[in-house]
Amino acid sequence: MSVLVASLAFGVISAxxxxxxxxxFTLQFAVTNVLNLAYAAVMTASAYVAYEVNxxxxxxxxxxxxxxxxxxxxxxxxxxVVYTPFQRRxxxxxxxxxxxxxxxxxxxxxxxxxxxxxNVSYTMANGPTLGVGxxxxxxxxxxxxxxxxxxxxxxxxxIRYTRLGKAMRAAAANRDLARVCGIRTARVVxxxxxxxxxxxxxxxxxxxxxxxxxxxTSTDIFVVLILAAVFLGGPGEPxxxxxxxxxxxxxxxxSAAFIQPDYKDVIAFVILLVMLVxxxxxxxxxxx
Amino acid sequence: xxAFDSVSHLEASGTPGRPGASGTLRGGGSSLSxxxxxxxxxxxxxxxxxxxxxxxxxxxxxxxxNGSGKSTLLKAIVGLVDVMGGRVLLDDADVTGWAPExxxxxxxxxxxxxxxxxxxxxxxxNLEVGGYLLPKGEVAGRIDNVLExxxxxxxxxxxxxxxLSGGERKMLAMGRVLxxxxxxxxxxxxxxxxxxxxxxxxxxxxxRHLADIGTSVLVVEQRARAVLQISDRTYVLGGGRVVxxxxxxxxxxxxxFVESFLGGTRA
Numbered sequence: 332m333s334v335l336v337a338s339l340a341f342g343v344i345s346a347x348x349x350x351x352x353x354x355x356f357t358l359q360f361a362v363t364n365v366l367n368l369a370y371a372a373v374m375t376a377s378a379y380v381a382y383e384v385n386x387x388x389x390x391x392x393x394x395x396x397x398x399x400x401x402x403x404x405x406x407x408x409x410x411x412v413v414y415t416p417f418q419r420r421x422x423x424x425x426x427x428x429x430x431x432x433x434x435x436x437x438x439x440x441x442x443x444x445x446x447x448x449x450n451v452s453y454t455m456a457n458g459p460t461l462g463v464g465x466x467x468x469x470x471x472x473x474x475x476x477x478x479x480x481x482x483x484x485x486x487x488x489x490i491r492y493t494r495l496g497k498a499m500r501a502a503a504a505n506r507d508l509a510r511v512c513g514i515r516t517a518r519v520v521x522x523x524x525x526x527x528x529x530x531x532x533x534x535x536x537x538x539x540x541x542x543x544x545x546x547x548t549s550t551d552i553f554v555v556l557i558l559a560a561v562f563l564g565g566p567g568e569p570x571x572x573x574x575x576x577x578x579x580x581x582x583x584x585x586s587a588a589f590i591q592p593d594y595k596d597v598i599a600f601v602i603l604l605v606m607l608v609x610x611x612x613x614x615x616x617x618x619x
Numbered sequence: 620x621x622a623f624d625s626v627s628h629l630e631a632s633g634t635p636g637r638p639g640a641s642g643t644l645r646g647g648g649s650s651l652s653x654x655x656x657x658x659x660x661x662x663x664x665x666x667x668x669x670x671x672x673x674x675x676x677x678x679x680x681x682x683x684x685n686g687s688g689k690s691t692l693l694k695a696i697v698g699l700v701d702v703m704g705g706r707v708l709l710d711d712a713d714v715t716g717w718a719p720e721x722x723x724x725x726x727x728x729x730x731x732x733x734x735x736x737x738x739x740x741x742x743x744x745n746l747e748v749g750g751y752l753l754p755k756g757e758v759a760g761r762i763d764n765v766l767e768x769x770x771x772x773x774x775x776x777x778x779x780x781x782x783l784s785g786g787e788r789k790m791l792a793m794g795r796v797l798x799x800x801x802x803x804x805x806x807x808x809x810x811x812x813x814x815x816x817x818x819x820x821x822x823x824x825x826x827r828h829l830a831d832i833g834t835s836v837l838v839v840e841q842r843a844r845a846v847l848q849i850s851d852r853t854y855v856l857g858g859g860r861v862v863x864x865x866x867x868x869x870x871x872x873x874x875x876f877v878e879s880f881l882g883g884t885r886a
Contacts, residue, residue, distance in 0.1 A: 494755070497740075501748045504737040507699055510719040511729045512795070513752040 333465040338588035339581065340466040346580025347479035348534065348541050352553070353560040353572035354486050355530030359406070361503040361567030362523040365414050366424065368431040371554035372438035373409070373528065374535030375547055377402040379442055381536045382451050391453045392474065395536040402532020403525045409434060410524040435554075443547035450544040453536075475537045482530060486569050489526075499523055503567060552596060556583075559599045563606055565613030574614050578602060650674050651696070651803050651835055656705035658695035664703055665691040667859045671837075673803065678826065678836045680846045682880055683856035689839040690732060692856070693805045696837070697729040698722045709803060724752065728801030732808040732839075735792035738781035742772055742791055745780050749795030758798075765794040768828075786817040793825055804829055806838040810845070818842060822849050843880035847871065855880070 356370050381398030385391050417430055458470020468476075490496035501509040502516045509516050538553065539545040560579045564571025579599045587595040606614065651673040659665035666688040673679045681689045694700040696707055698719035707715045714722050719729075737745050746765060750758045766773045769790045775783065780791060789809055796804055809826065810818035822842075827849050830836050840846035847853060847867040855863040855876065863876060870876045 494751070497744060497748055498751065500740060500744075501737050501751075504739050505734055507719070508731065508734060508737065509748070511697060511699070511723055511731075512748050513720050513723040513799070514748070515720050 334588045335585070336464040337466045338585045340463060340468065341587075342581035342584035344468075344472050344475060344541060344580075345584050346577045347476045348537050349556055349560050349580045350479045350573050350576035351482050351530060351537060352534035352557050353564075353576045354482060354569050355527040355534060356557050357561045357564070357567055357572040358486065358490075358499075358530070358569055359523060359527035360561070361569075362499050362527075363410065363414075363520050364424070364506075365410075365418075366428050366431065367406075367409070367414075368428060368554060369409060369434035369438055370531055371550035371557065372435045372442070373402055373405045373531050374538060374553075375545070375550050376405060376438055376442045376535070377532030378535035378539040378545060379446055379451070379547075381532075382453060382539065385453050391455045391471075391536070391540065394453070395478075395533055398536040399529040399532040402535065403529040405438075406524045406528025406531060407521070409528075410521070439547050439551075446547065448546065450546040450549070451539075452544040453540055455540065471540050475541055478533070478537060482533070483573055486530075490569060495519070495522065556596065556599055559603045563603050563613055565615045568613065568615045571613050571615035578614075650708075650710060651837065652706075652708040653692075653696060654706050654708075656692070656695060656707065657703045658691060658700050658705075659703065660691075660700065662701075662703070665700075665859050666695060668705070669856075669859075669861055670705075671854050671861065671864070673835045673837050675802070675835050676830050676833045677851045678830045678838060678849055680850040680853045681837070681839045681856060682841075682843045682846065682853060683862075684879075687856040688859035689856050690807050691859075693729070693807050693837065693839055696722075697727055697805055699729075723799070723801070726802035728796035728799060728804045730789075730792045730796055730804070730806045730809060732811050736780040736783070736788050736795065739779065741777050741779055742783070743776040745791055745795050746772075746798055749798035752799055761798050761800075765797050768797060769794045785812050786814070786821075789813065789817075789821055790825075793821075801834065803835040803837065806836065808839055808841055810840065810842055819845065822846060 352370075352374065356367075359370070360366055377398040380401045381391075381394040384397045385394040389397075413430065413434060414427060417427055422430070455471050459473070460470060461468045461473055488496075490500055498509065498514045498516075498519045501512065501514060502519045506516050509519075535550070538550065542549060556579060560575035561572050562575070563578060564573070564575030579602060582602050583595040583598050586598040590598075653672065654670045656669045657664050657667055669688075669692055671679065681692065683689050691700055695702050698714070698717050698721070702716050705715070706713060709722070709725050709727060712725050714725055714727075717725070723729075737748060740748065743762065746762045747758055750761050753761060771787065772790055772794060775787065780788065783791060793809070806826065809821050813821060822840075822845050826836060826838060830851075838846060838850075847870065850867055852866055853864065853870055854861050855870070863870065863873065
């Protein structure tokens with residue numbers, strides 16, 4: 332019983348990290364129409380800058396804000412300097428995926444060139460703890476869950492109740508139609524890169540906090556989990572990404588209590604494949 | 620049809636017309652003048668040297684066989700297709716080559732033939748997006764005005780547009796355009812895939828009333844006989860060029876037109 336409680340608790344924490352990353356990823360994909368696989372590399376680079384700030388004596392949560400700013404800046408530049416020129420030349424979506432893979436390598440090895448090949452860890456205070464049954468959440472873990480909930484609420488408010496959010500959803504649904512409603516979609520796309528990039532940078536920091544230590548290539552597998560959560564929920568659906576992250580996070584951690592933990596990431600794909608056979612548009616994907 | 624008795628309410632509601640520089644709205648239509656327009660995709664012209672004009676309160680229809688360039692012409696006018704030559708004037712403003720979002724700000728509205736609503740959004744959200752350029756405080760009132768024109772939409776405000784029938788979608792698409800009360804409305808086959816009775820209601824009710832409140836209407840339509848009955852003037856396109864134009868009466872007296880578009884019998 333205590334193993335199950337512990338695995339559920341780890342699942343909630345993993346799902347929280349995954350939810351933050353997946354929401355940013357799916358928002359970016361929906362509005363910009365770029366399946367940006369360099370997202371995870373931006374996460375890592377942002378986490379590293381936050382690490383340097385943290386090592387200078389800044390509290391890790393304040394460092395996370397710096398990480399978010401770095402993610403926003405990098406994503407803006409990635410779009411402006413790399414993806415937009417390709418889109419202007421009417422590059423196909425698959426071409427952009429290949430370009431993003433190339434950018435993954437450039438960013439990852441660029442990061443490694445600066446910071447070296449060793450893993451690093453944030454300096455964090457233990458903070459208050461919370462016992463749930465036999466499991467004790469650390470202050471950092473509680474903070475990660477709280478940040479995930481806050482991110483989900485913020486994204487919900489953004490896309491449901493703000494003018495910008497409605498413009499983002501309209502542009503995601505039908506860009507030409509959005510334009511003939513007077514929406515300056517190019518501006519909306521730019522803002523989306525910045526906002527989703529900020530979420531990406533934040534996700535990088537909480538990923539590093541949860542992992543304990545991280546290196547320049549630590550998110551190589553994690554991006555695959557992001558894709559699983561995003562496509563499980565329905566690509567381009569922020570609420571789907573939230574649900575997908577919960578299913579994948581809990582599924583992988585709970586399965587690790589019963590099977591060899593090395594295989595837990597495989598479970599994510601078993602869940603994804605079964606779900607996509609049953610519902611190809613994903614759990615909440617209802618685009619027609 | 621009774622639904623359209625309230626169209627005039629839009630005109631009298633205090634905020635008709637398109638957004639002006641001061642944030643106020645003005646009613647009435649704009650004249651559209653297209654001269655020697657050549658347009659197409661990827662530097663390949665589809666429309667060649669087309670000239671036409673639409674005056675305020677007038678319905679001008681475009682008919683022609685499939686592939687004659689009717690839809691491309693509309694898209695070029697609203698900025699969705701590259702203009703390679705000629706000019707598009709909306710009143711005195713030369714909007715040639717402008718981006719669609721800027722042409723909409725100049726007073727044009729456009730309803731495409733397909734993908735005419737935001738499927739994942741609810742009916743209310745579609746209308747809100749349609750009123751994107753309105754001051755925030757005016758959106759709810761304008762939705763009420765549109766719902767007086769299309770009362771059927773009122774009971775489906777929380778429904779996703781993807782779940783609507785063809786006729787309901789078309790109502791929503793036209794309602795979305797009405798949110799800004801544009802001076803010019805370009806409609807691309809508004810009766811496509813609609814049952815005959817619904818198609819008749821769209822043309823004789825919705826489209827006719829747009830013109831009645833002073834809007835300039837340019838409509839592409841495959842149902843030549845039906846659209847002739849509501850048109851003030853009609854242009855016939857063939858191979859991307861205007862091959863014939865005139866009033867419905869004049870066209871209906873042309874054996875060539877009757878043979879090609881009215882199945883050999885006069886309208």
